[in-house]
Structures are given as structure tokens and as C-alpha cells.
Amino acid sequence: MSGSAPGHTGAGGRTSRRILAAAETLFAEHGFGGVSMSAIAMRAGVSKASVFHHFSTKNSLYLAVLLRARQDTAIHLQNLESGEGSFATRLSGFAGNHLARLTKHKQMSRLILRELLRIGPRRARQLAEHVFEENFRHFVTILRSGQESGELRADLDPAAVATILLGTNVFFFEAQALLRHFRDVSFAENPESFTEMLVDILLHGIRPRLAAPGDTAHGPAPAGGQPVAPARRPRARQ
Amino acid sequence: MSGSAPGHTGAGGRTSRRILAAAETLFAEHGFGGVSMSAIAMRAGVSKASVFHHFSTKNSLYLAVLLRARQDTAIHLQNLESGEGSFATRLSGFAGNHLARLTKHKQMSRLILRELLRIGPRRARQLAEHVFEENFRHFVTILRSGQESGELRADLDPAAVATILLGTNVFFFEAQALLRHFRDVSFAENPESFTEMLVDILLHGIRPRLAAPGDTAHGPAPAGGQPVAPARRPRARQ
């Protein structure tokens, strides 16, 4: 073995981590039932017995992987809360960041989405309280303060706004492979442009804009899509 | 056996259907790898060999279940396209209907969401083209015609609007078990109220409304200031 490792505990921790990494990849790819302990051992480059030495059962290994995922769910909320720029700019930054993190840690994202389909009501509570609620509440709190400062409509349920933004991102992530094949979709390969459109729609709605309210938030969507003639004056409904 | 069945082919078709139903339930619940052919046979009330008589391999059974799901993905787009009422009303009806169908056929929904996490790029194309694209394109077409008639902003990518609406619904469906436990969320048990908020936000955006748009687009514009209290509206059926 290489001499730099301090001792057996160090090497062991490394092995343990390799097993976790292998398990994370495989579980995310094929699901709990679709992965064998032998396959995990092989991918980690150790014997199957060694896997059982570190994790007594398959389920405990799965839980350990999920637990590790939990440490990585911190969302970058600081910039949204106290960053520079207009609220629209910050919201756009946050949404883009969230989507980027989903795709960057796609294994973990897939794993958690899989878990959502697997769990009954019991585990849902754990997942909700121990993993997601803190960030979700923080996000909602920020939105609520945005309402108090007049940057957001006050008659909205901020939790609904949060659900729409996060949910749209999650769906974009999990359905990206489909969206790629829809001829109408030009943004499948371009998460940033999708984020722009999402925030634009969230901010302004989809109804025809009336007079220009002197909005300087951001320019029109630059990339990809079919440039449609700007809505000069909405024609009277026929 | 009951005497009403005409013959063996009839009984066979019935057996085949029972196997498919059992497989659909189990696949949706535990995923492809988490279900054994024995378990499917047991739930269908037949022998394992009988299952293999009707479906030569486990994978072909899985495909048959997915294929059956495809027949049920028809979304009620007629009312959105040619129904009565304002565009806002029709859009709200469509969104609510879509979400209701997701939860009504929750096994199928879960199955397809699971498949989204399982497939590589090859099958994604099949799924996209053979299952979803038709409805998606139709929806986009309707939105586009809404743009031409001035009911929708013309500077938007209608596919993005569709993705946001459908994606938010899908996310609400798959994360409902989590949302139930978020203290900020009051709409987890109430899809209709969530749909209302979603359409409201989609239509008007989340920015503070400017005064008196003089807009005739939709009816339920409350006079004067908005009620600050979120949600809790009496459910509005279409």
C-alpha cells in the first residue's frame, strides 16, 4: 500500500468512504432492489465480506448513504437573503444555483427522488423534518420578509411560491432526458435560460404585460428559444 | 371459476389482466428490482409459471405494464382548448384536472416517475416520443394560440410555461408526503387550493400588483385590497 496513509484506521475510513461512494452511485442508478452487495463491493474494489464488515446489513448501508446525502442539502440561501442586487436578480440567482446543484449532485438528487417514491408515511416524516424542513422554512421566511418589504405580493402563500420554484427545478432535473426530445422545447440543454424564463414568469405572470412598468430586472431571454415578436399591444380578444 | 366466462380465451385474457394489475401495483410500490415474479404471481392468484406463460420475461412484463400506462396518459385538453369561460378559468380547470388525475392513478404516476429515474438516453427517446410528446405538443399549441389571441404574453416560450405548470403538479404529487410535514405548508391536503394559487401566480406573477389594470381577463378579481390571509379559500370546483 502507499505509505502516506497514517494507519489502519485511516485506510479503513478510506475504504468505508469508497464503499459509500460506490453504493451511492449504484443505488441512485438502479434503486435499492436493483443493486447487489456484490456489485457494490466490486465497484468499491473490495470483497463483499469487507462491505459487510463496515455495514452490517444492506439496509444499514442504504441508510448510511441517505444520511450522507443529508449533509449536502444545504442550499445557498445567503445570497438570496442578504446579497446585492434587486430581489428579482437575487431570486434568479438562487433558482439557478438550486438547479445547478441538483444537476451537479445528480446521484444524490436521484437517490432522494427515488426515496420519495419508496417511503411510506413513517419515513416521510423523518425525511421532511431532518433533511428538508430547515432549508424550506428558511426559504419561506425570506419570501415572507420580501412580502413585508413590498417586494412580493402580500396576498400569496409564500410556501406555495417556494413549492412552485423548487418543484419546477426538480421536475426540470428529473424530466430533462424527456424534454430533450420535445421539439417544442429549446431549453432542455440550457438550464440557465430555463431559470431565467421561470423567474420571469414567476415575477411577471403569463398574462400580457400592460404598460412597461420601468422594470430593469433583467433583459429578455437571450438563448435558444424561438424569438417571438414582443407583445406590443395585445390585440382585443376576438 | 365463475360460470359467466365464455371460454378459455376469455379467462385467459382475464388472467393476463390480473397479472398486469398485480405487476403494476408492485412495480409502482417497490420498483423493478424490488419485485419478484413469484410475488407478482402470488398477488395475481396464479402460479409463477403462468406468469411466464403470458409474459416471456420479467422485462417484457414490465414493458407491458408501461405500455398499458401509455393508454391512460391522455390529458383532458379539450376543455382547455374549446371550453367555456375565460382563459384563466379554463387553465385553472386544466391544472386541477391534471393534478387530480396524477393522484387518482397514483400507481401509474409513480411507475412513470420511477421509470424516469431508471432509463438511459435510449429509452428516454421512446418514452418521450411515444408517450408524452403528443399531449405536451398539444398543450403547447393551445398556449401558443392563446398568445396569438392576446390572452398570453407573446414574448414567452410556451414550452416553458407548460413545463412549469406540469412540473409543479408532478412535484406536488411526488412530494406531498413531505409537504404534509412542513409547518409553513397549509395546502398539502388540499390540491384544489394549491392549483388555485399556482394558476394565480402563473397568471399574475408574484410581484406586487399595480393598481387597476382594467383587465377583463378573468372574473374573480376581488375588489380593493387583497385579503392577506393565505389559502383557506373554500374549494372551487371547476
Added chain:
DNA sequence: ACTGATCCTGACCGATCGGTCAGGATTCAT
């Protein structure tokens, strides 16, 4: 009554599953 086709079953197959076990290395503390 006979044939051919389909439906369905219990028994069975090799492979793989999750998990165990005894024991060889390696390392730390003494």
C-alpha cells in the same frame, strides 16, 4: 371421439441473493 391449441400448474434448474465465518494481514500499544 379425436386433434391441436391454449391455459395453467408443480417441480425443478443454475445463478445469484444477503449474510456468516474462520482466519490471514496489518497496525497500535505495551
Added chain:
DNA sequence: ATGAATCCTGACCGATCGGTCAGGATCAGT
């Protein structure tokens, strides 16, 4: 050097996996 503890392995276990097979029913056509 030696004992204790941990790391890791090949060999192995019973159970279950996906899938096969020969054959008993049941039916339609003749």
C-alpha cells in the same frame, strides 16, 4: 516481541431469484 484490535478476504450457507419443462385441464373445430 507480543497481545489486542481492526481490516479484509475466500469460502461457504440457506433462501430466493428468473426462467424452464413436462404434463394435466379445458376448449374449438372436425
